[in-house]
Amino acid sequence: MDDQKVYANLSPFVSVAWLLDLLDPMDLKPNLTHVLTDAAPLTRSRLGVSSNQLPYSPKGATFPHGSFLLAIPRKKTGILDDVRSSGWLDAMKSSSPTHNKVSKDICLGIASSDADAAYSTWLLKYPSALASFEQIANCAKGKRIALFLDYDGTLSPIVENPDCAFMSDNMRAAVRKVAEYFPTAIISGRSCDKVYEFVGVRELYYAGSHGMDIRGPLRESVSDNHLDSINSFDKKGNEVNLFQPAAEFLPMIDEVLGLLKECTKDIEGASVENNKFCVSVHYRNVAEASWDIVGQRVYDVLKDYPCLRVTHGRKVLEVRPVIDWNKGKAVTFLLESLGLNDGDDVLAIYVGDDRTDEDAFKVLREVNKGCGILVSPAPKESSAIYSLRDPSEVMEFLTSLAIWKSSIQAR
Numbered sequence: 119m120d121d122q123k124v125y126a127n128l129s130p131f132v133s134v135a136w137l138l139d140l141l142d143p144m145d146l147k148p149n150l151t152h153v154l155t156d157a158a159p160l161t162r163s164r165l166g167v168s169s170n171q172l173p174y175s176p177k178g179a180t181f182p183h184g185s186f187l188l189a190i191p192r193k194k195t196g197i198l199d200d201v202r203s204s205g206w207l208d209a210m211k212s213s214s215p216t217h218n219k220v221s222k223d224i225c226l227g228i229a230s231s232d233a234d235a236a237y238s239t240w241l242l243k244y245p246s247a248l249a250s251f252e253q254i255a256n257c258a259k260g261k262r263i264a265l266f267l268d269y270d271g272t273l274s275p276i277v278e279n280p281d282c283a284f285m286s287d288n289m290r291a292a293v294r295k296v297a298e299y300f301p302t303a304i305i306s307g308r309s310c311d312k313v314y315e316f317v318g319v320r321e322l323y324y325a326g327s328h329g330m331d332i333r334g335p336l337r338e339s340v341s342d343n344h345l346d347s348i349n350s351f352d353k354k355g356n357e358v359n360l361f362q363p364a365a366e367f368l369p370m371i372d373e374v375l376g377l378l379k380e381c382t383k384d385i386e387g388a389s390v391e392n393n394k395f396c397v398s399v400h401y402r403n404v405a406e407a408s409w410d411i412v413g414q415r416v417y418d419v420l421k422d423y424p425c426l427r428v429t430h431g432r433k434v435l436e437v438r439p440v441i442d443w444n445k446g447k448a449v450t451f452l453l454e455s456l457g458l459n460d461g462d463d464v465l466a467i468y469v470g471d472d473r474t475d476e477d478a479f480k481v482l483r484e485v486n487k488g489c490g491i492l493v494s495p496a497p498k499e500s501s502a503i504y505s506l507r508d509p510s511e512v513m514e515f516l517t518s519l520a521i522w523k524s525s526i527q528a529r
């Protein structure tokens with residue numbers, strides 16, 4: 119697709135600011151490979167990522183892959199994320215607490231009352247969004263609300279088999295209802311296609327691959343300074359908008375997906391999931407004694423891919439491009455695309471359970487435009503403001519929001 123054709127297709131999903139972000143300072147021509155359809159990725163001599171989307175300055179060694187001329191420092195520890203440092207096993211353990219601690223406490227007879235007391239104390243810092251609903255509603259009065267929902271552990275319970283993380287019909291109905299009143303997006307580490315398959319509500323925005331694959335229902339232009347992203351068609355022929363800031367990583371991700379599958383196939387219980395712009399290496403069903411083998415194998419593969427990094431989720435290692443893009447950036451992008459980035463009359467609510475959701479909680483805190491709600495049955499440090507215990511409380515919260523809004527409209 120040539121650049122002119124891309125311009126011609128621009129529609130209200132991308133703002134001028136975002137387009138400026140895509141400008142390549144080397145030649146001041148828009149680097150429009152950020153905004154691609156699902157078509158085969160372009161092979162370019164320069165990585166399709168503007169330098170300000172990379173987490174560190176492009177000085178130092180070059181990428182090992184000939185076509186990528188951007189340079190990157192080849193530090194083995196620190197900024198290249200936990201798996202590249204020696205702390206990856208600790209990170210795997212701390213992001214994936216097992217039940218051993220609880221069982222030990224039960225044996226000592228101190229489990230439930232102490233756990234309850236700890237949770238109650240924690241609630242003072244992260245009050246329940248249900249108990250605080252009136253406060254949230256008061257704050258939302260007269261404001262334009264946007265809703266962002268993580269999928270796994272938020273809309274669906276955590277289960278052993280990632281392919282079976284179905285959400286209930288009641289949850290689907292609650293999401294559909296609340297989306298009638300507020301623009302609603304699902305922000306997930308899963309691929310867009312997979313999370314859409316699970317949720318199945320057309321009227322939503324979907325940001326898969328940790329926000330690296332954004333699609334939404336077609337809308338009228340919401341603000342004069344909003345340009346369009348590419349219009350494309352999903353598998354069922356529906357027209358959708360797309361924003362894919364890591365499109366040029368696709369061949370590399372595919373390559374690494376194959377390598378990770380190959381090198382973990384002998385580890386009992388390990389599985390590798392294709393999340394399109396990211397790869398998940400699951401160790402939920404691996405004996406804890408073998409977690410280090412999983413980490414080591416992933417680490418060994420990534421040694422040759424300095425432009426990929428790993429983040430830690432719930433018993434999962436998530437391999438993704440090093441670009442400075444995460445769920446927080448996706449929220450900012452969507453708010454801007456919806457014309458909700460200006461003014462004091464916006465309240466964004468983000469509900470999520472995972473470490474990767476913290477980026478979004480932080481953004482909302484920083485811009486003071488809303489609040490994060492952490493879904494957790496146990497005390498956890500977070501940048502969220504409120505908490506909910508589990509997906510069933512999330513459903514109750516969404517239902518309350520819809521009822522509250524409809525009661526206001528009925529007045």
Ligand SMILES: O=P(O)(O)OC[C@H]1O[C@H](O[C@H]2O[C@H](CO)[C@@H](O)[C@H](O)[C@H]2O)[C@H](O)[C@@H](O)[C@@H]1O
Pocket residue numbers: 268269270271275276277278279280281283305306307308391393398400402431432433434436472474
């Ligand atoms: O951003 P999310 O929607 O929360 O996705 C994060 C990861 O979620 C999935 O894995 C997690 O849920 C699985 C099903 O309950 C569970 O088996 C696994 O242990 C969890 O880590 C998904 O499979 C991953 O690809 C996502 O990255």
